[in-house]
Amino acid sequence: MTTRPDTIHRSDTIHRAGPVHRPDTVHRTAPVHRADPVQRAEPAHRADPAARAERGKAARKRVSRSAHAVWIPAVDRPDPVGVLERQGRDRLPELLPVRYGRMAASPLAFLRGAAAVMAADLAAQPHTGLTVQLCGDAHLLNFGLHASPERTLLFDLGDFDETFPGPFEWDVKRLATSVAVAARENDHSEAKVHHAAVEASAAYRLAMRRLARRGELDVWYERIDADSLLPLVRSARHRRRAESSLTRACRRTSLPALAKLTEVVDGRRRIIHDPLLLEPAGAPDAAALRKVFSDYRSTLTEERRLLLDRYRFVDAARKVVGVGSVGTRCFVVLLAGRDADDLLFLQVKEAHKSVLEDHLPSGPYDHPGHRVVAGQRLLQAAGDLFLGWMSGPQGRAFYWRQLRETKGRADVAGMSPADLTAYARLCGTALARAHARSGDRIAIAGYLGGADTFERAVADFALAYAGQTAHDHQSLGAAVAAGVVTADPGV
Known part of the structure; x- marks a missing residue:
């Protein structure tokens, strides 16, 4: 049978590639001092709620809630620039200057790209052993508005490259730290910085305690719709602006991406050429896709x-995405449906091992793409219709999803203390909802308790680690100035 050249070959058989390529993404140069191994979530989910709550309270004997305040870098702490360089060994070398340039822009940008650095630091701290499916990169810029398959606008996590089972507090600490770093960049007073970090963690605690009292299906179908954003806006003028933004987000389709990423050549739509950032896939890559x-x-x-x-295959291109992901192999695929104007963009992104994997027991998935997809499906309230995975050339792992599934993301730069605090609360609430689907929410709620001890300790940690982030950012700047690494700013 002859296959049309513009039609994608169909098969219902899952491809079983050879061993998945596992790059040396994070290599520890010094031993990390860890507490007891993280305990896997056990079938205790079926136990009596009171027993589960007691299990959570018992975890305070391993790590008291106030102990989360401590951040003292280990004497043998790995050099942060060295960690980043080792991550880059299996990335496209021509894109690494873009990554370093983006991370050097500010401490918050550095934090976004330095998930591996923070993972090693968190692993050196005592932990609760209360396991959830971690996002692994829960900074406040990793939250936003997303359209559900039913086209409902939801507020949720948006990136899951580092997702992995681990202690719930690691995500909370990363979120609170990102809030503190952002607040300092906005020149908020130290009291306001601390307050915003407290509120992010307090919202997590209160949401988890609320969800601990609800039934399983109620928790599973819990979601934060776009209307939840409006009560956070205090002034009438800002509320009108927020309502207008939400209306535009609801109407947003793939047309803006179409105008930005494609052009018509000889009567056929093609992905444009934007040197380095967006380059049409060569014949070998297109054939492989x-x-x-x-x-x-x-x-x-x-x-x-x-x-x-x-849909049928139209075109493909290599695309640079994000901050920490820059240098990984990423493509966009353009598909056409009913006619030439009925277009669908899919993103094909390389999946490496999670930055958490060197510090935690092995996870349930050998395929990194499967890990990302399973984690996203578990954590997001409503997943992407086209989320899937596969192995590509040389056994490299990839996952697929829609491009532009994010409908809106907060611009935290310049946010007032009140607005940033409100947004931090929203992110903390969304993170608790995600964790409650995979971990023992009753045990976690039992650990957190009714007092504000946990959030104040996490806020203290966040301010201390924000200082560490500023220092690490300076180290990257010094490495760039010394020619140790090459940065291409503004790309």
């Missing part, structure tokens, strides 16, 4: 495969 498409398709449910089958 066509070949592995059916393998990715097999990881979707039947009805979603049927929907995807209504």
Whole structure:
């Protein structure tokens, strides 16, 4: 049978590639002093709620809530620039200056790209052993508005490259630290910085305690819709602006991406060429993407495969994305449906091992792409219709999702103390909702308790680690100035 050149080969068989390529993303140069191994979530979810709450309270004997305040860097703490360089060994070398340039822009930008650095630091601290599916990179810029498959606008986590099972407090500390770093960059007073970090953690605690009292299906279907944002806006003028922004987000489609990323050449739509950041895939890459498409398709449910089958392959390009992800192999694929104007963009992103994996017991998935997809499906209230994974050339792992599934992201630069604090609360609430789906929410709520001890301790840690982040950012700047690494700012 002859296959049309513009039609993607279909197969219902999941591709079983050889061993997945596992790059040396984080290599510890010095031993990390860790507490007892993280305990896997046990079937105690079926136990009596009172017993589960007692289990959480018992974890205070391992790590008291006030102990979370401590941040003292280890004597043998790995050099942060060295950690980043080791991560870059398996990345595209021509893109590493872009990564360093973006991270050097500010301490908050550095924190965004330095998940591996913070993971090693958190692993050196005592932990509760209360396990959830971690986002692994829960900074406040990793939250935003997303459209559900039913086109409802939801506020949720948005990036899951580092997702992995681990102690719940690691995500909370990363979120609170990002709040503190952002507040300092906005020149807030130290009292306001501390207050914002407290409120992020307090919102997490209160949401977890609320969810601990609810039934399983109620927790599973818990979501934060866009209307939840409006009560956070205090002034009438800002409320009108927020309502207008939400209305635009609800109406947003792929058309802006179409105008920005494509052009019509000889009557056919093609992805544009934006040197370095967006480059049309060469023949080998395009052929490989066509070949592995059916393998990715097999990881979707039947009805979603049927929907995807209504599209045909048009074009593909390599694209630079994010901050910490820069240098990983990432492509965008342009598909056409009913006609030439019915377009769908999919992102094909390389998945490495999580930065948490060197510090925690092995996870349930050998395939890094499967790990990312499973983690996202577990943590997000409503997942992407086209989320799937596969192995590509050389056994490299990839996952697929829609490009531009994010409908809106807060611009924290310049936020007032009140606005940043309100946004921190929203992020803390969303993080608790995500954790409650995978971990023992009753045990975590029992550990957190009714007092404000936990959030005040985490806020103290956040301010101390924000100072560490500022120092690490300076170290990167010094490495750039000394020619140790090359940075390309503003790209």
